Amino acid sequence: MKQSMGRRASLGALVGLAAAPLIASKASAKPASPLPPITIYHLEGRRSERIVWLMEELGFPYDLKFKRGDLAGSMALIRQFSPVVPMAPTVKYGDQVLVESGAIIELILSRHAPGRLQPALDSRDYPDHLMWMHYAEGSLAARLFSDYRAWTAQPPKQRSRLVDSEAVVQFAENFLGQHAWFGGAAFSGADIMMMFPLNAATGLNLVEESQFPNVAAWKARIEARPAYQRMLAKARPDGMIGGLPRLPQHAPAGPREPPKPPA
Ligand SMILES: N[C@@H](CCC(=O)N[C@@H](CS)C(=O)NCC(=O)O)C(=O)O
Known part of the structure; x- marks a missing residue:
């Protein structure tokens, strides 16, 4: 313990005060528990x-x-x-x-894995990381797949007044215009959560891929990660199998109808 405090102080002196909170957070991370099978x-x-x-x-x-x-x-x-x-x-x-x-x-x-693939709890990136961790299933996948089901039954003529597939992907696109990763400055578990629904959004033709260049650039960075490639080799050795059919068309682009005032 004494040794780590000493190292922290001397590193802090070397790199300057701005880095001190980051180093303090890492040093105070709890030790990892042994991983069960x-x-x-x-x-x-x-x-x-x-x-x-x-x-x-x-x-x-x-x-x-x-x-x-x-x-x-x-x-x-x-x-x-x-x-x-x-x-x-x-x-x-x-x-x-x-x-x-x-x-x-x-x-x-x-x-x-304390201190890995998650921003420090007291960092500015942590709330964003946690939001995207939950957004991936709670809003993004949920709305994509409910649109997919509705649209396979009846193709839409105009955008829904509810938050639709285009809107949930646009929110991610806007964030990636300001940040490299869904974890903020560094790749995190949130990026792992977001890849599946963002692939589904374009793979199923729920949204027009060319409208979301930041998402496309982020996917290219993900696909270049060695761990992602190892995952593909082990978990998808023959490429994608048995995917759902693509929609013949996605919702017409453009603004949504303004909400009607309550009757
Ligand atoms: N929210 C869950 C969703 C799990 C889920 O629905 N997985 C799909 C495969 S991608 C599944 O098992 N589908 C089978 C079914 O719905 O019967 C998670 O993130 O783990």
Whole structure:
């Protein structure tokens, strides 16, 4: 303890006062707890890739369970293990069964990788990081897939008055105009959460890709990451399989109808 305080002081003196809060936060991070055995139940090309990618970024060991090239077979493995909510990812964490990729990422980072892939709690980037961690599923994926379902039933003639696919992606586009990553200055777990729904937005033709150049540039930076490439090699060895069909058209671009006043 004494030794780390001494190092902190001398480093602070070397790099100047501005760096001191960052160094203090890292030095005060709790020590990592030992990682229990982790098994990831996986479907190729689906959200379980997030956990594989996280483990690759961290260099942590894990067991990956899926049937290569066989989504139904992989699903049967998940159902056998967790019959009530068979979803990908389902993770065996020690003797506990976990779902919800965002919660799994937060757990692994906070308990087993303190100071990594999350901005310091007291930093300006932390609130943004946490918002995107939750936005990825809570608003982005939820609204994309509800639009997808509605639009496959009946293609839209005009944009919805509700916050729609275009709006939820635009919000991300605007943020990336000001920040390199969804974690702010550095890549974080929030970037891992955001990749799947942003790929779905353009892959399913829910939005017009060329309207979102910041998102496109961010995806290119993600795809260049060695850990992302290792994830693809292990978790999607034959490329994307069994994807949902693309919409023939997305919602017409342009402003939304103004909300009608209540009757
Ligand atoms: N919010 C959950 C969503 C999990 C989820 O819906 N995964 C999809 C695959 S991408 C799934 O298991 N679908 C099967 C089903 O809905 O029956 C998470 O982030 O982990």
